[in-house]
Amino acid sequence: MRGRSRPxxxxxNAKLAEARRRxxxxxxxRRGRAGDPEWDARRLLRRNAEDLTGQQRxxxxxxxxxxxxxxxxxxxxxxxxxKLRALLALARTQPARSQTSHRLHQFYDWCAEHSYLPELxxxxxxxxxxxxxxxxxxxxGVTNEWASHCTSxxxxxxxxxxxxxxxxxxx
Numbered sequence: 001m002r003g004r005s006r007p008x009x010x011x012x013n014a015k016l017a018e019a020r021r022r023x024x025x026x027x028x029x030r031r032g033r034a035g036d037p038e039w040d041a042r043r044l045l046r047r048n049a050e051d052l053t054g055q056q057r058x059x060x061x062x063x064x065x066x067x068x069x070x071x072x073x074x075x076x077x078x079x080x081x082x083k084l085r086a087l088l089a090l091a092r093t094q095p096a097r098s099q100t101s102h103r104l105h106q107f108y109d110w111c112a113e114h115s116y117l118p119e120l121x122x123x124x125x126x127x128x129x130x131x132x133x134x135x136x137x138x139x140x141g142v143t144n145e146w147a148s149h150c151t152s153x154x155x156x157x158x159x160x161x162x163x164x165x166x167x168x169x170x171x
């Protein structure tokens with residue numbers, strides 16, 4: 001688990017997509033396709049809640065809820081992703097420890113309430129495994145993520161120690 005990692009925010013999106021695909025398969029016994037409400041909502045599910053328009057927000061939840069149990073489970077996975085994003089949004093704001101703890105507790109509590117979704121259990125375990133690095137990012141604003149233009153074949157030395165891939169968490 002301590003090798004090269006994907007940023008935690010991308011892990012959250014990946015787990016949401018896994019949940020949507022798994023639940024679609026269980027519900028329809030096939031992959032999702034155009035015309036399925038959960039398939040049509042997949043792009044909205046990837047977006048941040050604050051980036052959704054009023055109309056998109058007003059349709060996303062009812063459309064998924066109308067599907068039934070599986071749609072509500074997809075919605076629960078989306079809300080877990082958003083709770084994690086709320087926690088990560090504290091980075092570089094110098095929050096009080098109590099604020100960080102509160103948002104972390106909200107995220108873990110949501111995942112525990114919906115622990116019947118294996119993707120949320122895995123997401124919570126990933127956050128727990130990387131908590132020391134994530135907390136350091138939140139408290140200091142320092143991350144080990146290198147600039148997107150840096151590659152192993154070309155590097156201007158913009159990151160101390162070079163851009164030779166890190167084994168830390170990328171948030």
